[in-house]
Amino acid sequence: MSFLPARDREYLESKEIVFEEHDEGGQKGIILKDRPLPVDRFDTEKADILILLPSGYPDTAPDMFYLLPWLKLTNGGQYPRRADQPFQFKGQSWQRW
C-alpha cells in the first residue's frame, strides 16, 4: 500500500514522473525512474534516483539522495567529491550523493 503523502503522489503524477515506492525494514524510499541528468556533465545520461523519506516527512526533510548507475564526471573521469560512498537498498549498491 502506498505510504507516500497524497500531495507528493499527486505532484509526481501531474509531472508524469514514473516512481516506485519501497519499504525496506521500515526505511521508506521512493525511486524516480530513468531521470534525465544534466547534459555532458556525467558519463551517463539517465539514472534512477533514490530518495529516502525520513520518519516524520514532510515535517522533516530528506537528507542526501542516491543514484543508480554510479556516475563519474565527464571532466576527469572521477566520482564527484564526497559522492563515492555506497548505500545498500533493495539488494543494490547505490551511489550516495
Added chain:
Amino acid sequence: MTIYSLTICTEDYEALTAHLVREDGCERAAYLLCRKAHAGIDPWERQVHEKFLVTHVIPVPDEDVEESTPVRISWRTRSFVRSLKEAVSKDLVVAIAHNHPTGMLEFSTQDDANESDLLQGALNRNGDGTRILSVVLTPDGQMAGRIWLHPSGTGHEPLSTIRVVGPRIALHYPDRATMLDMPALHRQALAFGQALNRDLRNLRIGIVGYGGTGSAVAMLLARLGVGQIVLFDNDIVDQTNLNRLHGARQADADAMRQKVEVAAREIAELGLGVRAVPVNACVGDPVCRDALKSCDVLFGCTDDHDGRMFLNRFAYYYLTPVIDIGLAIDVDNEDVPNIKALDGRVTVIGPGHTCLLCREIIDTAIAADQALQRKNPMEYDKRKAEAYVFGEGNPSPAVVTFTTELACMGVNELLHRLQGFRGPDGHAANRVRRFHHNEDRRPGRHPRPDCPLCASKDTWGAGDVHPFMDRIE
C-alpha cells in the same frame, strides 16, 4: 454500542451561528461537511468511538428557503444534493444543521419527519449505508445532535458530545444541565460554578510524556475531577526521576515500573472516580492512535522533538487542541553553574493557532535523528560516526518547582478555555515564563505562508487519511 461525537472549530462555529441565528428570530439551515476519525476502542468505554470533524459550513442560500418562521423551515434541497455529491467524491459525511429560535434543545416531531425525508434522499443518491448527522442550535449557542443510521431500530442515535475548539473550548452533551456534583469538588464549584465540574467530568484528556511536567499535569487534572485521562509514555521510573515525578517512589524505581502504570495507580488511589488508562508506548506508535483520537484535549509534556512534531500535526488533522509545555534550563560549566536561561513555555496549538514548526519550537533535524535512532539504531550509529547526526548530550537539568509551575500554567490555560474566568480574549496561545528574570512574555508568531498545518484550513479536521496524517511513519 458505538459512541458518536462531533468537533467543529471556532471559525466554522461562528460562520454557522452567524448564518442560523438572525435578528428576525426565524429558522435557518446549513450543511456541515465532516471528515471521519475512527477509534476502534475508546479507552474508557471500551467501544468503537466515531468522531466527525467539520471541515466546511455550507449555508442553505436564502433564495432556496421556501418558508422560514420561528418554528418551521422548509427549503429546496438542490444544495443538499450538491453536498451529497461532494460527500461521495471526498469521503465525507453530511450534517444538517438548523436553529430553534424558541430555545428548544431537542429535535421536534417536525424535525424527525424532515430529516427522515432527507435521509431517504441521501440513501437514494449515495446508496445504502449512507449516514447523515443532524444538529440543532439554540439562540444562546447550545447544540445537540444525532446520527441517522439506516437500517437501525430507532433510526438515529444521539451524539454523545459536540465540541467547539479554538480560543475557547465548549462542550455540548445531553446531561450538561443535570449531572450530579461530587462533594469533593464542591470548593472549586464555589469559584467556577457547577458547569465547569460537569465539563471536567465529561472530558477525555490525553497526557503525552510522564516526566516532571506530565506527572504534575496528571495529578492536577485528577484532583480537578477530569473524568477520563489517558497517559502515554514508554519509559520506566528511574531513581533520577524521583526528584520531580509526582506519585513515584523508590520502590517503583526498584521494581522498574512503567511510569504510566505508576500514574494510573496514583490517580485510582485518589478515589475521585477518575478513570486513568496507561499506554506504555511512544506517542507515534500506532497502538496509541485509538486513544489519541478519543481525546478532547491533549497535553504535550514530552521533551522529544519527534513526539512533539507528531502532536503538532495531530492537533490540526484531528481538531484536537494540544497544550504543549516545555522547560529549558541552560547553564555554564562552572562547579556551581551559572544560569544562562531558565525558560518555561506553555503553547497551545490546533485550529486558529500558530503551530510549533512556525514558532520554531521544534528542531526538525533533532526530530529526524530521534526518529532514526528509534527505528533504525544501526543506521543512526553509522551516521553518528560520520558526524551526520547530533547525538544525545548529557541529561538536561530539571527542577520540580519549575516543571510543576509550568504544569499549573498549562492546566490553568485549559480552565480558562473551558470556563472563561479571564474574560474575553483571556486565552494565551504562547506564554513564556522567564524564571530567572521573574517575568512573563507572550511572544507572537504568524504562520509561515506555506505552512500546510496552520496557515490555512486545508488540513483542519482532515481526520483519517492514508498515510496517517499524510506523513511518513
